[in-house]
Amino acid sequence: MLINLVEKVVTKGMLIGGNWVETTEKLPVLNPHTGEEVYAISCATETHVYDALKSAAKGKIIARNLSAYDRSEIILKVASLLKERKEEFTQTIVNEGVKTKMEAGKEVDRCINTLTLCGEEAKRLTGETVPFNAFAGASAKKGHYVYDPVGIVTAITPFNDPLNLVAHKLGPAVAAGNAIILKPSDFTPISGIKLGELFLEAGLPSHVLNIITGPISNFGDILVTDSRVNMVSFTGGSKSGEAIAKAAGVKKIGMELGSSSPVIIMNDVDVNAVAENCVGGMIWAAGQNCVGVKRMYVHDAVYDAFKEKVVSLSKAVKLGNPEDEATDMGPIITNEAIDKIESSIADLEKGGYKVLCGGKRVNNSFEATIIEGDFDNVLNGKEEIFGPVATISKISSLEEGITASNDSPYGLHAGIFTNNIEVAFKATNELQCGGVMVNDSSDYRIDMMPFGGVKQSGIGREGVKSAIREMSTTKIICFNLKN
Template identity: 40%
Template structure:
């Protein structure tokens, strides 16, 4: 077992405030979602300690805000280099605290390294533009330009499903732009956040720029959202919590990446053998606990039966078990309550005309990869976010019908379409009501420099380093009167 992962087992994990490990008044055990063993004792911050972290971040604003861009870039480059050196440790921490199979944890670490590299590069590209004032009669004799300035203290609240990379999508651009951060990681996955805080400290980030405060959302999260010194909230999680944050945040900037039940359309001209592996990855990687996990498939009637047969066969071959086993593809959901919820959804499905082709049951505490056909759009497995290895496959007679069914959702994060017809692809790209349309791939596709976000109850704002930097800076106009 790697050094840091071994240290994490059954020992206290402190808060990280102003560059220092801080004790909390209480600690809570952290259990492995897979084995149930205790892996750490996690500090439970109270409101006072959260305010202390905000104070540290507020005072550090001048330090990081005045730091030259090349120095911020150098820190981020060192973070990427240090993380690469300790990639195996990081992957094991992710796997232990979240039950993410190690193959996917390793891929997350590799992506996170890229994310910090992109952040380092973007730190050097923050600039404004000149304004042609003399284009207006009242602008003669004047010149002007815009600059982008750090917004200040950013409150970041992150989820469990990508505990290292989704932290990077908030911390990386925040540091690149010269902001400070108070980070509240998900209660089940605090270890990777504390790990990256140590990496940042080793890379030379000034004290107070990154603060990690663990504890209950009702205490820590509310204190961050409500504090006047916090200028922006960036949150990834459920729509209900996101809506609550939006109400409490007042005039603060908010970037909210919320729910989804992402869909894929498969046209009649598609060669099914060429897409099965991608569909398996899109639906079942990380137990389907991905914001853009493939949850709904609309397959043209001419290839529907072939797709269902081959998709089901491939799903049955996936190995379930210990997340630290390099051959494991499916492991436990993040909490027992999540498995219970899905089993209730399965009972609702059984009472309908839908068919559970494979899965739908727990085996050794792991929800089997589940494929459902003929599901009515009002069933929970269709209209809500499963966040589990559950996929609905329905037959459609036309692309227009498929687009209508994809759009019949409260969510709109990403959607995909496989087609060999350029007019069909163009039609889908124009008519799908989502933040991103992925042509000839699953909706689960993401690289970390692309703009990422949705419409409807999937959230507001965009992530992706360049776009996050825009969210995390304020535009200032400077006008010179030469007369």
């Protein structure tokens, strides 16, 4: 039993047209560690979704007419309220999600930073002058471009960062002057709902934000396909992303999807320090992390020493109550997710890989797992294992590491450990991904940086400044000064 677990089930309604709407049909929200029901959410029908769309149609007019100052002040107020209630939100993340108390607290800190950045950037959404008179015959023309809101943004968020990833949708959307309809994960909806409450408390006008909850099977793909939606911003799996892209039609799409992030370890590094970095990147959020370390390609000169250290560290990872400060790694989100991890490991073993440590379920958690295999194995990088599992492979050169890293349908983040500047530059130039971390694992991100992938890892870029521009349209304005 969690120390601070809510004493009874808390029910939450949907936000539609400025009102909190309850339904008779409820969806239980379970604590992944204990399996107990801790919350219940209302389940939307098609009628609720159409009502939210009608509300958002009003909200987009209200939002675009808010001054940059007002947008900024609202978002900064949300950040301030969240800071005051950090413990409450930390506990919510632990109650419904997969993070330890320490990890949850850091997520709240990051969310405060994300919102603060959004509030600041709301005042910096600037355009640029265009030299129309640089073209022959246009000497009397002057102009510029500005950023306009796209209108209505549908935001669909995952379970693994239930607060900060919601902030990465709501904050930029409001900063850019849009209305937004949020559909949080059914597994972890409460953090997003509570953040929505803070936006209202901070003065966000009615209709600008609507929140729809419950199984999407109840209302289909209306939030994606409806012509009133101008942009879909989705974070989740690649298969779901592909389905959304096919259904959305002609509208803007922003997607941060799956990955199988590689790390290259060269022969000129501190093996112990790098191993600690990689294991930390593998087990954050119990490996349910899109940029978590999934593939380690290690130079043969340090391979044995690195393998010994990374296995030793993985064996020492402590599972248990996420409230306990001694716990290193929390639970897996569902039993079905554990089954999928086990199945993926079994497939790797059939394909010639060898489990060096871990590989087993412990109650609702999963052991930190290291699996050894050849870097050019046909299974290399082809599947994302959403859990604390990473492969380790021996390479004899940087070129082999780069080739193996790129041999994947994904391309979100990669890491390279080396003290050779030429090696570092070659890796950053040739690795096919959205971000390369030098002397850090793939599991590194700050909320201001452009964030996203290539290939099946996504479309467009998040990160506060980038997301605000993704949620805007460019409008060109030209004055003919000669009548």
